[in-house]
Amino acid sequence: MGKKQKVIKPDDYFEHGPFQITRFGKLVYFQNNITAEQHEELMKKIESSYDKQVSIINSLVSDIRKLIIQCNPLSLLKYAHSRFIQSLIGIESEVQLSKENVHIGRELEYIQSVLAASTPLNSSNELEDQSYVFFEISDKIQQLYSVYENFMYYYTVHHAKNMITSDPDYISFLIEAQAANFHRGDRYAVHEITHIKDLLTPHKDELQKIFNISVAQLLEGLQNIQQSLSQGMLQSMNKLEYLMELFEQKKVDIVDQEDALQIIESDKELKNLRDEFAEDFLGAGLHDLNKLTDWSQIFLENLSWSLGQCNNYFTRNQFPGWPVIEMPIYRKPFIKIDQKYYCFDYYNVFDNIYRVIQKTITDLDHDYKVKWKDIQAKATEDIIINLFKKLLPGCIVFQSNYYPIGTSLKQCAENDLLVLYDNNLIIIEVKSGSYTYTSPMLDIESHIKSLQTLIAKADSQTERTLKYLKSQETVKIYNEQRIEKATIRISDFDEITQMCISLDNFNEFAAKADKLKFLKMKNDTVSIAVDDLRVYSDLFDSPSVFLHFLKQRKLATQSKVALNDELDHYGLYMSHNMYSITADQMDSDHINWYGYREKIDSYFANLINENMKLIKPKQEIPRRIEEIINYLDTSNIRKRTILSTFLLDLSDEARQWFCDAINNTLIRQKETKRMTIASCFGEANYSMCCHQPYLRELEHQYVTDYALAAILQNQESSRLVIHLYFNEKDILYAIDFELLTPADIPSEKIDILSQLADEYAESRIMSYKRQNGLQKIGRNDLCPCGSGKKYKKCHLR
Template structure:
């Protein structure tokens, strides 16, 4: 059987990947030799020219792509180009320029430079696929390959609209030491970052717009003053400061000059800058000058040249900025280490709680909880309880190793253990205790078990669903989201438990998209947890799970059905996050409200969304179970559910009799003002009879209240329990028989014959042949 790549509705046979793999092996030796020649060619070109002219032309090439291609991410050359600019800047940091470097690079030379850099990038990808310590025909394991490919190719840890709030929240508690180290406040630093971002992202286009307007004005002046010569016409606009500034940006380097666009302190600029040839590490060793290594720009994003400081690219600045600030502060103030760690941990926990509260505002939040396990005190960072659902959260602010997984894979794996394996196992202890014991007592501290120290007693009976969640400050989601792959590679991850590993960055996205949508979020989390133990699905990003949920609802079931249909063993999904990406890209301050798309979400009838909102607003016991049962319907099923409700309303209006609506494992009733008068005992009997038919000892009943125009205005959820016994089946025999007859009659009204292997319409969950068929033969 073969693997397939599933891109939206296109399924592509990947048999040719086997041929690709063979060609990679053959190319490996050639790539090692060829890459050395290309590096020498690249260095020869870079040494001849001013670094400003090379990096500016590279920036202009990126801007050209932005104009030509509306969807830049769909163009692979654009993605490579984004990596080439910081790579070339790192080369500049590592070489000595020729005497009197040229100030302008010829276009054909620049294109040669780009093509050479692209070839180095592609050859580096080939090198990544093989184990450097083995023969060239030995490929590496899947985890290591993913880690390497992410290292080389993936830039951008979070959406740009989240960058500054991320830094603000993390750095503000350190404001005092920040001022001491950098001679400016965190608030001033953030405001100046806005200026850098604006200059690089919008300044170029804004300057060209000013030049366009100036050209139009020049033409108008020429028409209005035919006697003036060109010099005189130019003189009319010479004092226009906006025009002069635009010329300095387009024809000079003011767009990138940090002493023009910001008020950064000299000390801060010095700490995050590197001069020509000052880096001595990038150009030595086995992978000299290759992007496989950690590029110097990741720590020194600013170029220092001729006593000025320049920033040409925003993503490399943002990706590592918080950790770079941490590094510099602790180098300058080593005694601050413990305080930094303490504040960082507290801040990460505060951010996590606030983001969850935006999704689950009515949940119970328990922080810094201590409990006993085998006479040992264990701390839990956060426990969230909402309607019989418990989310056990462990939060790690530790640093993910920044060395390349190509050159330091052991430490890379150690980071996964520290930031994912250990917190997940720590969270699983609570889940294990809850399975074994009837309750867990949480304490405020680990000092004693006195009653005054008790914070909360979690009873097993009050929890139906448990989710284990690990939140990290650093983003390594391409690894963290693939639990089956981690298990295959020997990581000690608990089996058959719902695991969710993500970073604060992804949680911030969820907090935005599921704002005040507690029940929909928990339904997604249910599907996400199911995916955590599913080896059938191979995703590269945490947000792929969300995108597939929006598209397919139960995306694991969809995957299994597709695999059976196509007789394949594995499916990899691509490009489903496009709508999510587009939404957050356009949340930037650079877009007008009219340009911003609607928030991505699942498709469902407006009536169903209104019903869910009513249920969510009341937050009664069982609300998650009820909404989850309704949301388990996908596509046309949701339309049919609303159709059923409308059918019941119409039927009740004509018969004046209460109708029982069976929605998977819940009972529902439509109560209409001035139309349905019912006896509560009759309603109870219908619910109990349904429970006995389905052998269901616990069931929720949803009452929906409609006005005289059949518009829903309120709901009520009740929990029913009953002992499944022959005595009760005899007690409710008449109601049971009436329900079975009603359901089968309804089914036969739509179909002449019920299939023997079809689910029995009585709602028992059994096949028709093993349930009610005997009553009708």
């Protein structure tokens, strides 16, 4: 009779009708037990309520607009920005945001968009208290977003009959694409300015020509905006605190408030501090672009809406004024009020500024459109090359590689990038085109076509390149003029990775592109954005660890892992190492891997503060293994990643066993004055020698025969022979290794090695008995010889 399986209670459980949600730690399981009859009834109920839901949203949109045009626009925008800042207090990771936090974060952009498309009725000054109207606007917008979240399902059911397919995966994508409209923040704050600098610097002459602005001016202004919108309120309070301290130092006898005011007015330093605080905290100084930047008038004018200037947001035929349709703020992130230009919304500036500038310039200078596209492609490739050179120091990169489709160079295909590092080859296709910004409710097909162009096409292109590289023992690649640039031997590479790297960030789909069936991905291509590659370049200090992660990331494309964020892959890697195995062991296919990127978000959120001492989030690696990997990373050992990957593949327990084996061997050899071989059998097959000063070396052939005998006896597919060299202080200073397979066993030595295998096995059994004080070994215990079999089925016989 088998053992009774232990029941593990969930941390959380929720049930609503046929739907169940269960949480175990960071794993969230979704289960749908609905019957066909229940499903049909639910669909009919949803379909019958569609018109009512549209009416509710239209009514809310109308109410909100009527309230907004009653308000002083500047006061309302300041209020909305303060709400946004308050919603982020204590939040370091996106996963910590509640639904209410998300909705509050979207208030500001909707209010600014409504103002851009409406002429305010109110002529009141900024100081008039309209807080009761502001609160009502907030409440209405909260209702609007809440109703819309459910409306996505009503819309999908209502339009299902007109869709090109009833495929559940297609319908699921439609819902996810609509939900993605709520996502903001393409990259971490510490990367914003660098990202824009890398992309716009090649266009410096055109920026100067069209806008009379330099790249340096643009970047300085954006830095000031970033500082003001994220930390301006806090800095204003610090000014007030300093003003009060300074006032205490300078004050004399004060009879009343009038005396205090006179002291401030008569003291230039106090007066300036008072005025700065009043302008920033009570006025709009934190948002005034003329104060924050020295940008030209023409630049500000082209990137700003005047009040009521956008004349089509509320007049469109479908869903007029809805916040999920392209809002005016997407096209122009700034707003002009009383002849002054202001910036309030952080995310819409930094998420969209590059594409906004691109569209504005190419609209004003049509002849530059093609040139912009070409420069953009080259700039994106250059960014990726620099990031890989940081991740893999010393790597070789080939850019813009041409190769014949047939036997002639007259017809060639192009590959964007080849990255060579040790025995690793990375084939990269770069996609610098823009992802569609059309609402999926208006044109879901444009979203599918974008993904097909930016991901699926790259998948087939990398496969075509790989096929060419495998077509002969050695192949040549050429430059655009068909001049040979390199010869590549595919057999030099044990690990080949195909990648698609996009300029635009559509993270929620790229992270699981292989699971989107309509893309028909045929290969294990890893799809990520430049933003995520930039994050990885900061997270990984070791090329060996990065390549090991990249291997796990590739394996995840073939497993049940389906994530909504690229950095969840890294979070899973930190927690579970070979995480695709963890996923495939799960019973359910519908798992939400919740909160795995939280440590990463927290680290980068605090990185903007240079005074904080932060610990980089990474996988825990024991000291001895880290010592080996650090040595390998700085060495020129051929195929060194074979050893690093082998060690990093080990489980936590096996890693610790490996480190203990090193430490115990070093101690024991000092005591016995004799060199020994430490071996492991089973899933991780290795034989390890720890070389120390003043010890007699084991002959190289003896160690090799020892390993080959183990391969022969245990029918192993391979065994790693590792030589570690330590100085008198047990510090590692050199490494050598060899991967042996059955093919390395000479036929004439099989009998000798079989005899040695028996002798070594008996020796291990005797040693095991001696070390454990045993007279005999239990029948059902594992045989100490290393075969992996029970003793009764091995050497007991």
